[in-house]
Amino acid sequence: MAHRNGHSDRPARSHPSKGLVGFVIVCALLSLIWFNAGSEGQLRKTYSSLSNEAEKPASFSTTASAGSEQQTVDAQLHNVTSPSMNVSLPAPFPTLSPPDNEEYMAICMAVKNQSRDLPEFFTHYYFHHGIRRFYIFDDGTEPPLSSVTYPIPSSAITWVYFQPHLHSDQLDDRKGIQEQYYSGCVTMFGDRHTWMGFLDADEFLEMTGGETLSGFLHEWARNNTVGAVGVNWLVHSSAGLLTRPAEGPRKAFNRCIVDDPNNDNLKVKTFVRTALFDTMWNCHCVAVLKNGAIQVGEHGDVIDKSCDRKPITRDRWGLHHYGTKSREEFLEKQARGKIRGGKSTEHWWNKIENAEQRDCLELTKYVP
Ligand SMILES: *[C@@H]1O[C@H](CO)[C@@H](O)[C@H](O)[C@H]1NC(C)=O
Ligand SMILES: *[C@@H]1O[C@H](CO)[C@@H](O)[C@H](O)[C@H]1NC(C)=O
Ligand SMILES: *[C@@H]1O[C@H](CO)[C@@H](O)[C@H](O)[C@H]1NC(C)=O
Ligand SMILES: *[C@@H]1O[C@H](CO)[C@@H](O)[C@H](O)[C@H]1NC(C)=O
Numbered sequence: 001m002a003h004r005n006g007h008s009d010r011p012a013r014s015h016p017s018k019g020l021v022g023f024v025i026v027c028a029l030l031s032l033i034w035f036n037a038g039s040e041g042q043l044r045k046t047y048s049s050l051s052n053e054a055e056k057p058a059s060f061s062t063t064a065s066a067g068s069e070q071q072t073v074d075a076q077l078h079n080v081t082s083p084s085m086n087v088s089l090p091a092p093f094p095t096l097s098p099p100d101n102e103e104y105m106a107i108c109m110a111v112k113n114q115s116r117d118l119p120e121f122f123t124h125y126y127f128h129h130g131i132r133r134f135y136i137f138d139d140g141t142e143p144p145l146s147s148v149t150y151p152i153p154s155s156a157i158t159w160v161y162f163q164p165h166l167h168s169d170q171l172d173d174r175k176g177i178q179e180q181y182y183s184g185c186v187t188m189f190g191d192r193h194t195w196m197g198f199l200d201a202d203e204f205l206e207m208t209g210g211e212t213l214s215g216f217l218h219e220w221a222r223n224n225t226v227g228a229v230g231v232n233w234l235v236h237s238s239a240g241l242l243t244r245p246a247e248g249p250r251k252a253f254n255r256c257i258v259d260d261p262n263n264d265n266l267k268v269k270t271f272v273r274t275a276l277f278d279t280m281w282n283c284h285c286v287a288v289l290k291n292g293a294i295q296v297g298e299h300g301d302v303i304d305k306s307c308d309r310k311p312i313t314r315d316r317w318g319l320h321h322y323g324t325k326s327r328e329e330f331l332e333k334q335a336r337g338k339i340r341g342g343k344s345t346e347h348w349w350n351k352i353e354n355a356e357q358r359d360c361l362e363l364t365k366y367v368p
Contacts, residue, residue, distance in 0.1 A: 019066065040229065093367045096131035097212050105195040105217055105271070106133035108185035110178050112141045115148040118202040120248045123368050124204050126152040128211045135189055137181045139339050151368075158189070170230040174341045179280040181339075190274035194221055198273040200329050204250060205231065206362055209316040216316060217271060220296075227276030227293030228286045230268030230303045232312050234322045236360060237352050241326040249322040256320070256360035259312045263355055266308040269319055270295065281305055320363055324352050 107125060111118070118136075125131040136162045138145045146159040150314055182198050190196060195217045199205075207213055236253040245252035259265045270285045273293070274366050281287030285308035286295050295303045298316040303309050324330050337343045 106193040110137045110181035112139040119175045122152045129137040142219045204320040214236045227289035228272040228295035231319045250363040257355040
């Protein structure tokens, strides 16, 4: 620009000046392409160095040496100039989402005793949705969930530990605790993020319409009437598996229940705009938003206090909910109990297992 203005009052030079402008534009484009390729390359390097670490089975099952192993992961991450790329590592699929380094969005979770389930959860959201901030409210797990190594940089995870865990076999004995955790998450950390999502360790988001999560949420943030956006569940069954599959839920549980206005695919989980958030209605959706804001589904349709959304659509996004997993994991889930008291019922297992099902292969191809 400076060149162009500097020469514009001299007609004799107009020709070379045009060339110069073209040159500058080409340079700008090239550097843009280089920049994008650079960040993509960086992401793939991170993926490969972290994946090497994650392949060591011991890192999930022991806690004694966890601290030093986590340091190794971080050291590898910062050592991206070393030729650590393992060429035999499968290419990421689908294309990895750009990292949300400004932490425009974050995820809040209340969880206990699921250190074996968290690695795949973190991997999915870190690499495929670009999430760089996870708030994990650990409901008294012994030893704490934070003492285990996970396959993403520890700097992306903020642990909040509540002790002791007061388990109760009475359903709703700790009624409201999960909502308190979620509201607390927004109170404590909400001012650092424009959006926060409230998810469980068995919920995996898919952007079905080719958008990124960040792009999708940026778009909703332009409308000040919208304070929260809900995504419909797609509940997966055990797919007939009796024991915990080695390859993880996204690959293994490839059957889900067919949408029906009377089944659990109606349920939504929610991302809220922190500036408009007041309190949760239940763990699925938001009761009160500020300034009369509303909660909507992907088409701008209003979601009411039932936290159900019908017609069920997943044109832009959908939430795969591995609610039963294998029989073995369901029994563990029952033993663990719900955070609010009580436990998952046999009735619910039967309801999902006996519902009409179809193949659900969408997430089976994801790498990592
Ligand atoms: C970087 O990696 C190289 C080769 O693996 C290693 O020798 C070096 O100590 C690493 N540097 C840091 C700071 O971790
Ligand atoms: C690369 O990955 C393969 C397969 O996972 C493994 O056998 C090999 O040892 C790895 N090589 C390096 C240098 O990490
Ligand atoms: C935590 O879960 C594991 C299985 O993943 C189980 O063996 C263990 O008993 C559980 N601990 C508690 C305190 O529930
Ligand atoms: C904002 O979203 C609401 C709910 O979908 C819709 O009714 C309204 O027209 C939108 N406003 C704008 C300016 O797009």
